[in-house]
Amino acid sequence: MDIYQADKTLVCTSRVPGLKQTSLRILRNKMGNKVVATDPVGVREGNWVFTASGSAARFAAGDFEVLTDLTIAGIIDNWDESAG
Amino acid sequence: MDIYQADKTLVCTSRVPGLKQTSLRILRNKMGNKVVATDPVGVREGNWVFTASGSAARFAAGDFEVLTDLTIAGIIDNWDESAG
Amino acid sequence: MDIYQADKTLVCTSRVPGLKQTSLRILRNKMGNKVVATDPVGVREGNWVFTASGSAARFAAGDFEVLTDLTIAGIIDNWDESAG
Amino acid sequence: MDIYQADKTLVCTSRVPGLKQTSLRILRNKMGNKVVATDPVGVREGNWVFTASGSAARFAAGDFEVLTDLTIAGIIDNWDESAG
Amino acid sequence: MDIYQADKTLVCTSRVPGLKQTSLRILRNKMGNKVVATDPVGVREGNWVFTASGSAARFAAGDFEVLTDLTIAGIIDNWDESAG
Numbered sequence A, B, C, D, E: 001m002d003i004y005q006a007d008k009t010l011v012c013t014s015r016v017p018g019l020k021q022t023s024l025r026i027l028r029n030k031m032g033n034k035v036v037a038t039d040p041v042g043v044r045e046g047n048w049v050f051t052a053s054g055s056a057a058r059f060a061a062g063d064f065e066v067l068t069d070l071t072i073a074g075i076i077d078n079w080d081e082s083a084g
Helices: A057-062 B055-062 C057-058 D056-059 E056-062
Strands: A004-010 A024-028 A034-038 A048-053 A069-074 B002-009 B024-028 B034-038 B048-053 B072-075 C003-007 C025-029 C036-039 C050-053 C070-075 D002-009 D022-030 D035-037 D048-053 D071-076 E002-008 E024-028 E034-038 E048-053 E069-076
Touching: A004 A034, A004 D035, A024 A069, A024 D048, A034 B002, A048 B034, A048 E056, A057 A069, A057 B055, B002 B034, B024 B072, B024 D035, B034 C003, B048 B055, B055 B072, B055 C057, B072 D022, C036 E002, C050 C057, C057 C070, C057 E056, D002 D035, D002 E034, D048 D056, D056 D071, D056 E056, E002 E034, E024 E069, E048 E056, E056 E069
Parallel strands: A034 A069, B034 B072, C036 C070, D035 D071, E034 E069
Antiparallel strands: A004 A024, A004 A048, A024 A034, A048 A069, B002 B024, B002 B048, B024 B034, B048 B072, C003 C025, C003 C050, C025 C036, C050 C070, D002 D022, D002 D048, D022 D035, D048 D071, E002 E024, E002 E048, E024 E034, E048 E069
């Protein structure tokens, strides 16, 4: 499971029906690369999170039918990336 | 889910039957690398999109039998890559 | 789906039974990295192709029982990599 | 399966229910990149381990319902990364 | 499927039960990065091999219940990496 920092909510008016009403969040890794994940946890911008990918992402979304390949699995407490 | 900018439609006269009549689109990430995705959304060249990969791609294609590993899941509104 | 240029046929006398009698082809991406894919399309050296990976590769091989993780899904017409 | 060195236990008070009561461990590869894995083996900080990813991670977690995409599969004895 | 050169056998006294009695082999790609794979073929140190990943790895291991994400699928004859 990978580690990202939550960025803004994704604004997306046109999407496939399979994503349903899920909340979509932009995440940023420490290299600055951005990805999009479904968010069943309810994170806030700036939170450090870890994610489940692949088929686990659909399970983690709380609804196996949600067509995602990346889901936020939890918020990491007191993460200090620079301490790595 | 990854973020790409839509490039041209892929011209491909010889392909496996499992891809059926799906529309294929070339996508380009911000590093300039290109991939091919099925497009159930109907994007236009220049649109910024996010994609579902793996088994979710087959679901997202709207037909689980379509043999893709990458499907456009939605168009991102007002994406400013450089603002990243 | 990723884009590769077909290289030589893979010569391999010892392989797992699950690969059956499939044709194996070496592919090379634009960085020069090489991978091996099953080829149900019948490509020729020098063709530019796109591939399906993961579980889709097994379906695309035309036989779900073939133990591959990468299958050539089609030949791209008139691909000009340098035009990217 | 990839090779990592075990780092600290992950402190995470908010996570998806699907992770249940699994132990979460931060792992670090030789480049210093960090990931999060479920730990059914019981490793100690500093151990070198190898991991199963994808759907195998759920099986390896000892409970297919655990929503992980990376699980520690074993501890490597006498690993000398620098000897590589 | 990726191309690696077989390195030493992995010595691992503590591992998850799901790996059963499979032989584990360290592989090294041409960049020198190391991974661990199950070996149903019986390779020798120095052989060049190609691997199946993901769910195909479990099938290729000859026992779908083996919890691996990478399995050696065959030995490549007369591979000359430098000729790439």
